[in-house]
Amino acid sequence: RTSSTTNYLGAPLKVLMLYPDGTGAVSIVGPDLAAGERPQLFVPGGAFHTSRPAKVTPCCQARSGRMWSRPTSSMVTSKS
Numbered sequence: 001r002t003s004s005t006t007n008y009l010g011a012p013l014k015v016l017m018l019y020p021d022g023t024g025a026v027s028i029v030g031p032d033l034a035a036g037e038r039p040q041l042f043v044p045g046g047a048f049h050t051s052r053p054a055k056v057t058p059c060c061q062a063r064s065g066r067m068w069s070r071p072t073s074s075m076v077t078s079k080s
Contacts, residue, residue, distance in 0.1 A: 001045045005029050012037055012054035020046045028054050 005015055012030025019025075029051070030037035043049045 003043045003049070004040055005043070005049075005051065006040045013051040014054040015041055015043075015049055015051045017043055018048040019044070030054065 005013065006029070009031050012028050012032070015027050015029055017025050017027070027041050028035075028037045029039070029041045031039060033039075
């Protein structure tokens with residue numbers, strides 16, 4: 001089952017996707033197309049995904065504890 005993440009002019013979200021074949025990708029869902037953000041992202045069925053604010057502020061950090069860490073390049077393959 002495919003799911004989607006849409007940005008309605010709020011703060012950008014960083015979305016981590018992990019695919020069944022072991023590869024992954026990180027995309028930014030936001031309104032700034034010139035910066036490479038996309039207004040909508042489709043996540044294919046079977047993929048695990050999670051998101052967090054693209055710019056973590058001290059307020060966000062304090063509320064949720066440590067956010068997920070940046071994946072290493074060996075586990076992330078960009079899918080544009």
